[in-house]
Amino acid sequence: xxxxxxxxxxxxxxxxxxxxxxxxxxxxxxxxxxxxxxxxxxxxxxxxxxxxxxxxxxxxxxxxxxxxxxxxxxxxxxxxxxxxxxxxxxxxxxxxxxxxxxxxxxxxxxxxxxxxxxxxxxxxxxxxxxxxxxxxxxxxxxxxxxxxxxxxxxxxxxxxxxxxxxxxxxxxxxxxxxxxxxxxxxxxxxxxxxxxxxxxxxxxxxxxxxxxxxxxxxxxxxxxxxxxxxxxxxxxxxxxxxxxxxxxxxxxxxxxxxxxxxxxxxxxxxxxxxxxxxxxxxxxxxxxxxxxxxxxxxxxxxxxxxxxxxxxxx
Amino acid sequence: xxxxxxxxxxxxxxxxxxxxxxxxxxxxxxxxxxxxxxxxxxxxxxxxxxxxxxxxxxxxxxxxxxxxxxxxxxxxxxxxxxxxxxxxxxxxxxxxxxxxxxxxxxxxxxxxxxxxxxxxxxxxxxxxxxxxxxxxxxxxxxxxxxxxxxxxxxxxxxxxxxxxxxxxxxxxxxxxxxxxxxxxxxxxxxxxxxxxxxxxxxxxxxxxxxxxxxxxxxxxxxxxxxxxxxxxxxxxxxxxxxxxxxxxxxxxxxxxxxxxxxxxxxxxxxxxxxxxxxxxxxxxxxxxxxxxxxxxxxxxxxxxxxxxxxxxxxxxxxxxxxxxxxxxxxxxxxxxxxxxxxxxxxxxx
Numbered sequence: 001x002x003x004x005x006x007x008x009x010x011x012x013x014x015x016x017x018x019x020x021x022x023x024x025x026x027x028x029x030x031x032x033x034x035x036x037x038x039x040x041x042x043x044x045x046x047x048x049x050x051x052x053x054x055x056x057x058x059x060x061x062x063x064x065x066x067x068x069x070x071x072x073x074x075x076x077x078x079x080x081x082x083x084x085x086x087x088x089x090x091x092x093x094x095x096x097x098x099x100x101x102x103x104x105x106x107x108x109x110x111x112x113x114x115x116x117x118x119x120x121x122x123x124x125x126x127x128x129x130x131x132x133x134x135x136x137x138x139x140x141x142x143x144x145x146x147x148x149x150x151x152x153x154x155x156x157x158x159x160x161x162x163x164x165x166x167x168x169x170x171x172x173x174x175x176x177x178x179x180x181x182x183x184x185x186x187x188x189x190x191x192x193x194x195x196x197x198x199x200x201x202x203x204x205x206x207x208x209x210x211x212x213x214x215x216x217x218x219x220x221x222x223x224x225x226x227x228x229x230x231x232x233x234x235x236x237x238x239x240x241x242x243x244x245x246x247x248x249x250x251x252x253x254x255x256x257x258x259x260x261x262x263x264x265x266x267x268x269x270x271x272x273x274x275x276x277x278x279x280x281x282x283x284x285x286x287x288x289x290x291x292x293x294x295x296x297x298x299x300x301x302x303x304x305x306x307x308x309x310x311x312x313x314x
Numbered sequence: 315x316x317x318x319x320x321x322x323x324x325x326x327x328x329x330x331x332x333x334x335x336x337x338x339x340x341x342x343x344x345x346x347x348x349x350x351x352x353x354x355x356x357x358x359x360x361x362x363x364x365x366x367x368x369x370x371x372x373x374x375x376x377x378x379x380x381x382x383x384x385x386x387x388x389x390x391x392x393x394x395x396x397x398x399x400x401x402x403x404x405x406x407x408x409x410x411x412x413x414x415x416x417x418x419x420x421x422x423x424x425x426x427x428x429x430x431x432x433x434x435x436x437x438x439x440x441x442x443x444x445x446x447x448x449x450x451x452x453x454x455x456x457x458x459x460x461x462x463x464x465x466x467x468x469x470x471x472x473x474x475x476x477x478x479x480x481x482x483x484x485x486x487x488x489x490x491x492x493x494x495x496x497x498x499x500x501x502x503x504x505x506x507x508x509x510x511x512x513x514x515x516x517x518x519x520x521x522x523x524x525x526x527x528x529x530x531x532x533x534x535x536x537x538x539x540x541x542x543x544x545x546x547x548x549x550x551x552x553x554x555x556x557x558x559x560x561x562x563x564x565x566x567x568x569x570x571x572x573x574x575x576x577x578x579x580x581x582x583x584x585x586x587x588x589x590x591x592x593x594x595x596x597x598x599x600x601x602x603x604x605x606x607x608x609x610x611x612x613x614x615x616x617x618x619x620x621x622x623x624x625x626x627x628x629x630x631x632x633x634x635x636x637x638x639x640x641x642x643x644x645x646x647x648x649x650x651x652x653x654x655x656x657x658x659x660x661x662x663x
Contacts, residue, residue: 041459081647088315091650094398094459095601099647102594106639113634114350233463240457278475285464289456296456310317 002269003262012261013145017153018219020257022047024156025211026235027242027249028163029075029204034239035167036200037180037304041097042082043208044232045104050075050209052108055216055223056115058125068152068213075209076202078104083201087194090308101232109225127221128152150218152210157250159207164246176200180302183309193309208232230285237288241295244302252291260284317658331652339645343637352631364626365619371626373510377580379611379618381406381589383517384572385596386603386610387524392565394528394605395537396544397451397558399444401462402569403593404469408443409436409570411473413577414481414492414584417499425498432499433516433574440570441563443469448562452555466593474586483583492584501579513575517611520568524607527564537561569593598646604653617642 006012026047033040040046054071058064078100085096116122128150137147167173175196178186183193211231216223238256242249263280266272272280320327344354365375385402392399412435421428447465450456477490485493501511528534536557539547548554576588599617603609624638 039459085647085651089651089654090317091654094400095597095650096647098400098594098597099643099650102598102639103643103647106636106643110346110350110634110636110640113636230464230467233460233467237460237464240460276475276479278471278478282468282471285467289450289461289464292456292460293450293454296454 002271003266006262006265008141010141010144012265013141013258014148015261015264016254016258017145017149018257019260020253021149021153021156022211022214022219022231023235023238023253023257024160024250025214026208026232027211027238027253028159028246029207029211030235030239031242031244031246031249032163032167032176032204032207033201034305035180035244035302036176036197037183037302037307037309038083038086038197038201039093039097039236039306040079040082040201040204040208041094041236042078042100042104042205043097043235044228044230045101045108046075046078046205046208047212047215047228047232049078049104049108050212051216051227052112052212052223053209054213055125056111058217059123064128064217067217068210071209071213072206075206075212078209079202079205080198082205083198086308087197087201090310093306112223112225122222122224124221125217127216128218152214152218156214160246160250167246177302179309180304183304183307187309197309208235211235234284234288237292241288241291243295243300256284256287256291259287316661317654318661320657320659323656328656331655332649335648335652336645338648339641342644343641346637346640347631347633350633350637352633357627357631357633357637360627360630361620361623363623364630365623370509371622373508375615375618375622376510376514377618378622379614380511380514380517380579381572381576381592382595382599382614382618383514383521383611384575385569385592386599386614387517387520387596387607388565388567388569388572389596389600390603390605390607390610391524391528391537391568392561393600394541395558395561396541397448397561397565398459399447399462399562399565399569400459400597401444401447401465401593402565402572402596403466403589403591404462405440405443405566405569406573406576406589406593407469407473408439408566408573410573410577410584410588411476412436412439412570413499413574414495417495417578418493419496428496428498429501429578432578433571436570436574437567440566440568440573442566444562444566444569445559448559452558470586473584477584477586481584490586494583495578499578500582501575511575511579513579516571516575517614520571521607521611524564524568528607533557533560569596572596595642598642601646602649 026043030040030043050071053074054067057070058067082096082100085091086093130148130150133147137143167177175186175191179193179196186193212228215227238249238252241252263283267277267280340358344358347357348354364371366372385406388402389399413432416432416435447458447461450461451458477492481492483491483493501513504510504512504515536552539552540554540557544554572592577584581588595617599610599613603613620638620641624635627633628635
């Protein structure tokens with residue numbers, strides 16, 4: 001009964017959308033990489049780097065949107081590293097991805113320690129504030145949930161549409177998808193598979209970093225170690241769950257976030273206090289694995305995912 | 315640009331790229347140390363001194379290398395068959411869990427039988443933890459990278475739950491910590507008075523066993539065949555899925571031994587900070603070793619040396635200890651590139 005009551009509150013859905021936002025950015029980023037044929041396991045570390053760099057920029061005095069751009073640039077830089085190693089050199093995408101995650105995470109922590117050596121609790125910034133869209137935010141239930149969010153959340157939803165349109169309605173999107181399905185055909189058209197894949201990884205990594213920055217600049221207002229906490233890996237599961245389609249990935253992210261918001265609230269009910277809290281914290285990860293199992297039969301994996309392309313080799 | 319295989323690489327071709335990779339790693343580390351306000355050359359010296367500069371330092375490095383040899387072997391075995399086990403961390407805790415469950419005095423066994431029993435039980439625990447992702451992969455086609463990664467988080471929460479519940483030490487002053495092992499369940503020291511336990515010996519022994527399995531047994535041959543080309547292996551009549559499951563059992567068991575050796579040899583009880591990421595670092599160890607089991611021992615010593623050395627350097631020179639992780643990540647990325655360049659030539663056109 002309590003669960004139904006929770007599901008009918010606007011604050012629950014508002015929380016779900018808020019929790020979904022960083023996942024939407026990062027899932028879109030990973031989706032772009034994988035559509036072009038490259039698995040990007042750097043996602044977890046790139047989110048950490050984005051979370052720190054965006055926040056640090058704002059803390060040192062830039063505007064919020066400049067901070068978002070800084071995070072995006074840092075993400076693209078790690079994307080450049082990842083793509084240089086995986087695309088022209090064709091190195092193992094698993095190893096390079098994990099290496100990039102380790103490098104991004106450790107250099108972020110190193111930079112944090114250097115920038116703020118003496119602090120015990122991290123300083124706060126003035127984060128993005130909720131912006132109520134006139135008229136729309138007055139709709140009961142839906143209004144407070146969807147239209148009283150921070151600007152970054154709106155951006156996340158807009159980006160889903162943009163990525164969808166670009167991937168399916170433009171020559172550029174066709175080239176990206178073809179690079180992930182049949183790179184030889186792309187090369188036969190006179191296009192550079194290397195350039196397409198590297199570009200896709202850099203843009204995707206930039207989006208992952210913005211997803212990380214959402215955590216420090218919109219959901220919270222300061223940077224903590226371990227704050228990304230496996231969200232990147234969950235996004236990889238969400239890409240599979242969404243069958244490599246932006247719309248379905250959005251749906252997956254929101255469903256997932258709704259479940260996450262629900263478990264936080266159930267923890268506080270009379271039933272929830274009798275169950276160890278760790279069970280609730282496990283739920284998002286178990287749910288991700290469950291989603292993978294559910295979708296594995298029907299997944300339409302890009303045919304050339306994780307297959308390096310060396311021009312002139314057959 | 316295009317990559318062209320080199321037929322007969324010269325000795326220089328084999329040695330120069332890895333040497334450049336290592337030098338670059340050291341240069342990057344010294345530059346970063348300079349950014350932190352330390353003298354770049356002294357930092358590298360301090361790391362070396364902290365890792366190998368005294369008897370105490372060397373023993374500390376050997377101790378730190380022990381779990382890394384196990385997790386490195388676990389990863390090397392799995393990656394050789396292209397089974398991407400990123401979950402050595404969870405399997406490590408499975409072994410540690412089994413060790414404290416059986417080693418705290420619940421077994422009415424003669425003392426000489428307790429350690430062998432715990433070792434076998436730990437191996438089984440780790441193997442079972444990895445069996446789930448392996449079966450999900452072979453039966454349902456679920457990618458093991460994500461499942462093993464997520465298992466790490468799930469299993470750590472599970473351990474946390476047990477440590478605050480049934481496994482909690484009543485004498486632990488409220489800390490989430492298990493009871494201590496009975497003396498019969500502890501791994502003895504190799505030499506009396508020196509802080510090095512037989513877990514290190516077990517690690518070396520395991521490395522030799524895995525090397526023999528990989529080079530001298532049918533299973534080793536099958537694992538390599540599956541890793542090189544799954545379709546060709548299947549065509550040659552190798553039961554690919556069975557080989558993957560066997561690989562997973564072996565890999566999970568090896569990672570679990572890391573947890574066993576840390577608890578039984580070093581810590582004596584289980585806490586949530588038992589492993590500072592030994593499972594993940596095992597991937598670096600395995601890759602630096604080119605997935606060779608004997609190379610894993612050398613790579614683990616190198617990686618452990620950097621960690622131990624960076625710890626002591628960090629205290630002396632006031633440089634954040636995360637420098638060690640940066641060095642390892644850089645070394646990993648540059649080494650995989652360098653190793654590729656020993657076999658391929660970059661052609662412009």
